Amino acid sequence: MNHATPTAVVLNVRNLVKTFTSPDGEPTCVVDVPAFGMHEGEQVALHGASGSGKTTFLHLIAGILQSDSGTIHVAGEELTALDESGRDRLRALRMGYVFQTFNLMQGYTALENVELGMMFGAGVNRDHARTLLSRVGLGERLNYRPPQLSVGQQQRVAVARALANRPRLVLADEPTGNLDRRHSHAALELIREVCREHNAALLLVSHDPDVLNRFERVEELGKLNHAADAHGSSEFAAATPASAMRPPVAGVP
Amino acid sequence: MRPGLMMIVRRSLRQHALSTAITVTSVALASGLVMSVFSIKEQTYEAFTGGPVGFDAVLGARGSQLQLVLNSVFHLETSPGNIPWSMYQAIGRDPGVELAVPYAVGDNFQGFRIVGTTPELFTKFEYQQGRRLTPRDGGRIFDPARHEAVIGSYVAQMTGVTVGATINPYHGLQYDATRRHNDEYTVVGVLEPSNSPSDRVVWIPIEGIYRMSGHVLRGTGKATVAREGETIPDEAKEVSAVMLKLNDPQAGMYLDQTINRQGKVATLAWPIGRVMADLFGKIGWVNQVLALVAYLVVVVAAGSIVASIYNTMNERRREFAILRSLGARRSTVLSAIVLESTTITALGALCGYAVYAAILSGTVVAVRAQTGVVLDPLRFDSVLVVTPAVMVGLGALAGLIPAFKAYRTDVASNLVPAS
Numbered sequence: 001m002n003h004a005t006p007t008a009v010v011l012n013v014r015n016l017v018k019t020f021t022s023p024d025g026e027p028t029c030v031v032d033v034p035a036f037g038m039h040e041g042e043q044v045a046l047h048g049a050s051g052s053g054k055t056t057f058l059h060l061i062a063g064i065l066q067s068d069s070g071t072i073h074v075a076g077e078e079l080t081a082l083d084e085s086g087r088d089r090l091r092a093l094r095m096g097y098v099f100q101t102f103n104l105m106q107g108y109t110a111l112e113n114v115e116l117g118m119m120f121g122a123g124v125n126r127d128h129a130r131t132l133l134s135r136v137g138l139g140e141r142l143n144y145r146p147p148q149l150s151v152g153q154q155q156r157v158a159v160a161r162a163l164a165n166r167p168r169l170v171l172a173d174e175p176t177g178n179l180d181r182r183h184s185h186a187a188l189e190l191i192r193e194v195c196r197e198h199n200a201a202l203l204l205v206s207h208d209p210d211v212l213n214r215f216e217r218v219e220e221l222g223k224l225n226h227a228a229d230a231h232g233s234s235e236f237a238a239a240t241p242a243s244a245m246r247p248p249v250a251g252v253p
Numbered sequence: 254m255r256p257g258l259m260m261i262v263r264r265s266l267r268q269h270a271l272s273t274a275i276t277v278t279s280v281a282l283a284s285g286l287v288m289s290v291f292s293i294k295e296q297t298y299e300a301f302t303g304g305p306v307g308f309d310a311v312l313g314a315r316g317s318q319l320q321l322v323l324n325s326v327f328h329l330e331t332s333p334g335n336i337p338w339s340m341y342q343a344i345g346r347d348p349g350v351e352l353a354v355p356y357a358v359g360d361n362f363q364g365f366r367i368v369g370t371t372p373e374l375f376t377k378f379e380y381q382q383g384r385r386l387t388p389r390d391g392g393r394i395f396d397p398a399r400h401e402a403v404i405g406s407y408v409a410q411m412t413g414v415t416v417g418a419t420i421n422p423y424h425g426l427q428y429d430a431t432r433r434h435n436d437e438y439t440v441v442g443v444l445e446p447s448n449s450p451s452d453r454v455v456w457i458p459i460e461g462i463y464r465m466s467g468h469v470l471r472g473t474g475k476a477t478v479a480r481e482g483e484t485i486p487d488e489a490k491e492v493s494a495v496m497l498k499l500n501d502p503q504a505g506m507y508l509d510q511t512i513n514r515q516g517k518v519a520t521l522a523w524p525i526g527r528v529m530a531d532l533f534g535k536i537g538w539v540n541q542v543l544a545l546v547a548y549l550v551v552v553v554a555a556g557s558i559v560a561s562i563y564n565t566m567n568e569r570r571r572e573f574a575i576l577r578s579l580g581a582r583r584s585t586v587l588s589a590i591v592l593e594s595t596t597i598t599a600l601g602a603l604c605g606y607a608v609y610a611a612i613l614s615g616t617v618v619a620v621r622a623q624t625g626v627v628l629d630p631l632r633f634d635s636v637l638v639v640t641p642a643v644m645v646g647l648g649a650l651a652g653l654i655p656a657f658k659a660y661r662t663d664v665a666s667n668l669v670p671a672s
Contacts, residue, residue, distance in 0.1 A: 084582075091578075092579065105264070161579075
């Protein structure tokens with residue numbers, strides 16, 4: 001009998017709670033996720049209504065925000081037990097982040113933007129940066145700055161930058177939100193392919209049904225996040241096949 | 254330094270090139286100004302109080318020692334009056350006097366002072382140890398019995414007069430084209446530069462002054478005009494000043510006592526450096542005002558560093574958030590800002606040397622033209638090290654203000670709108 005080799009757990013979230021203080025001074029719980037996890041190389045799409053805490057959830061996983069309670073393990077390391085500089089270090093070494101608005105440094109060339117993604121981790125490797133940019137089809141645009149690139153090309157730079165440190169986990173927040181349908185499809189495939197090539201787990205937030213339908217595992221934040229009940233449910237939930245909705249990763253403790 | 258920090262700084266400077274250039278310029282001006290003020294102050298003080306004067310004391314008419322020194326040593330100001338020739342002879346015989354050289358003034362050549370003197374000025378007087386006023390190759394000193402002149406190097410440079418040329422003196426110490434003497438003097442020598450006020454002088458035999466057309470001698474108390482072919486009696490002669498080289502300081506003290514305290518007809522300016530130091534002491538407040546202005550310029554420059562970086566903070570807040578999202582620590586962002594302000598100041602301080610060189614070059618020309626004293630723009634002064642170092646330190650401190658703002662940048666709220 002063949003047994004599939006269990007892959008390592010890259011992300012393990014337990015009882016994660018984050019509360020903000022609303023403008024009227026009332027505490028508002030934005031994230032309350034009892035359990036969520038991902039395996040190495042796994043690709044998960046996350047959707048939810050606007051304001052349901054998707055970005056906050058990603059920021060918590062990235063260590064950009066600090067949770068009120070609960071634990072987050074990334075690549076075996078407990079992010080929530082680290083101080084801020086420790087979280088910065090873990091993010092630099094183990095995670096890549098693709099933003100909807102790309103967040104490229106406007107004064108830097110494509111190559112420098114990718115090198116920036118390495119700078120705070122293992123260190124700058126110019127050959128690797130060139131290789132990544134060539135892989136995303138920008139080998140001829142290394143010295144172009146973002147304003148000199150099309151929106152699609154900027155997105156590709158952002159993808160290359162997110163993978164610059166050979167991350168174990170790539171977080172993508174509406175990465176195709178600023179692209180038209182044709183470019184959106186191409187960009188999504190590029191992100192997924194490159195993550196596959198690097199065996200990086202991909203957690204992608206999107207509200208676009210076309211995007212979500214391409215993933216085997218799709219999670220609705222409204223179901224994961226108990227706090228989201230109060231903020232509405234996803235417009236995608238009704239359109240998503242039940243088979244695409246899966247429980248948190250098996251094997252995650 | 255963390256890896257890549259300099260790259261972040263370089264990119265930021267490039268991105269904000271205009272404000273960087275303006276700040277670098279203001280720092281350069283501040284640094285250059287401070288270095289210039291203190292270096293010029295130091296050099297002028299040294300040049301006027303201990304420069305290549307060569308003489309220890311000046312004997313002249315009763316009056317201001319400062320005026321006497323300015324007139325006879327620096328060839329500025331008007332003469333305080335004359336003293337009889339006999340006084341020159343008497344002091345020349347004093348055992349404490351090693352050398353006495355008479356000066357008679359009253360004319361100019363194109364604004365450069367004509368001084369009548371004796372050949373001892375060239376044959377015995379040393380303006381520095383072992384260095385005499387020497388004519389360049391092809392020249393010689395004047396014959397005291399002829400209408401001959403020796404001119405200083407700066408006079409030659411500015412007027413274009415060379416050996417063999419004939420010049421006409423003009424009456425008075427200020428140049429007035431209508432007051433031309435008909436007497437002609439042949440230039441027989443151009444002196445090697447001495448970097449002293451002597452470079453701005455036309456030297457002629459002292460008899461030439463006495464015999465100049467229109468000059469009247471009053472040594473006897475009556476107006477006497479020297480006649481061609483007749484010897485001028487010593488009683489009729491007067492001198493504007495007697496330049497003295499003394500054997501030792503005790504001689505100076507003795508002469509000071511007998512001439513200044515007990516006598517009533519003459520003044521001894523001794524020591525020359527002290528007389529000039531008194532002048533600098535009196536105008537010391539000017540230096541203090543200049544220093545204050547320079548310090549204020551430094552403060553303004555430091556403020557411009559803060560302003561230039563602080564003004565870009567809003568647009569850069571997102572950049573800091575991006576850097577943080579890529580794993581940069583708060584301390585890295587803080588260091589980048591401080592390093593940026595330090596780099597701007599260091600660039601400014603470097604450019605400050607160019608400003609300093611420009612100011613010094615202009616000052617050297619002006620001071621030389623006015624006084625004959627030559628300042629050295631290349632002379633090392635501790636202010637040339639201290640000022641840039643202080644500027645860079647101030648720049649780093651100034652950078653801390655925006656740096657702490659960057660340090661506190663909230664990453665999540667400055668990245669993208671939350672979905």
